[in-house]
Amino acid sequence: MEEQKTIAKDFFLEGKGLQTGKSVKAFFYPEKENEGIIFRRTDLEGGTSVRLKDLSILDTDRRSKIGFGQGNYVETVEHVLAALWGAGIDNIRIELDGSEMPALDGSAVGFLEAIKKSGIRKQSAPREVVEIKEPLWAEDEKSFLGIFPSNAFKVSYLLEYPSPAIGRQFFSSVLDPDLFQKEIAPARTFCLKEEAEALLKQGYGRGADLENTLVMDTDGPMDNTLRFADEPVRHKVLDLIGDLYLLGRPIKARVIAIRSGHRLNLELVRKVMVGLCR
Structure with a gap:
């Protein structure tokens, strides 16, 4: 126990x-x-x-x-x-x-x-652990996030961005605290250079700078160095782990994500919550 x-x-x-x-x-x-x-x-x-x-x-x-x-x-x-x-x-x-x-x-x-x-x-x-008993998923026209029964917590994430600095990246692993500390926790948030100004106009990213955000230009991050060659997809996995921990307890499941972001992550969390309340 x-x-x-x-x-x-x-x-x-x-x-x-x-x-x-x-x-x-x-x-x-x-x-x-x-x-x-x-x-x-x-x-x-x-x-x-x-x-x-x-x-x-x-x-x-x-x-x-x-x-x-x-x-x-x-x-x-x-x-x-x-x-x-x-x-x-x-x-x-x-x-x-x-x-x-x-x-x-x-x-x-x-x-x-x-x-x-x-x-x-x-x-x-x-410790209470959420065990997934049946498949659950959330999707839209371009993205998918599914969660399936498993004996371990494994995440597979496919990221695709219309930028040569990111392109297509894939990360897949069984997650545990040691791997998280070394391979996921250091991955920083990111945005495309052309997104930055539009986000500011929408009221987002007012605290973002080159110290806390990877601003991705065509050939890589501006005035910064990647911690991992595939740091963007690792950060997406970090976000997914954090969003799933909104359940307030660890989860045992196989998670498959294709271009998923906070909206789909939290739509899936809501579905898991409904199952826990039955």
């Missing part, structure tokens, strides 16, 4: 939000067993805690946004959730003085390192 885990001591991280560009401090606290993952906005008077076990997914455009509406939400949670999955954390409270988690370097590695530095404490309650 695998036990639940929390962090051994509290810590905080600070930076600017990737989408809003606003400075934010995020404080991480140990939480009791069976409490789950909790977000709380300290800048909102009377703000309600957002608990993954009873969350509402509000938006999926360019990032994952959760909460209860009326301004009580937290956005861009996928990178920290991926890090929590990689560290095996089940119970934690994250309090932040803004709407968006800090971007750090655009990957999950800063969150993961801080969690491990704080220490990880085992708890007595058994």
Whole structure:
């Protein structure tokens, strides 16, 4: 039996939000067993805690946004959730003085390192694992995301971008904490050079810069160096892991993704949630 885990001591991280560009401090606290993952906005008077076990997914455009509406939400949670999955954390409270988690370097590695530095404490309650009993999927004209019964957590992702710097990339592996730390957590968020200006006009990426985002030109990232030859597809896998951890517990399944993004990821999470509530 695998036990639940929390962090051994509290810590905080600070930076600017990737989408809003606003400075934010995020404080991480140990939480009791069976409490789950909790977000709380300290800048909102009377703000309600957002608990993954009873969350509402509000938006999926360019990032994952959760909460209860009326301004009580937290956005861009996928990178920290991926890090929590990689560290095996089940119970934690994250309090932040803004709407968006800090971007750090655009990957999950800063969150993961801080969690491990704080220490990880085992708890007595058994860890709950989501086991997929039947195939579930979400799709549109160009993308597909399916989840199937399996004895392990394996993800296969096909990424295709109309840019010679990205093109077609494929990643497939059984995922475990060691592989995540070495092969997935360091992968940074990215966008195409020609997308950057349009995203700003739409109100996104106000905190993006060349330190936290790979801006892909025709021959590679601008003023930056790839950590992996296929870093973009690895970041897509990172996002998928974080989005699936919105379930608040690890999942045992075979996952196949073709050009999937946050919208399909969270559509599938909703379908899994419906199954858990039956």
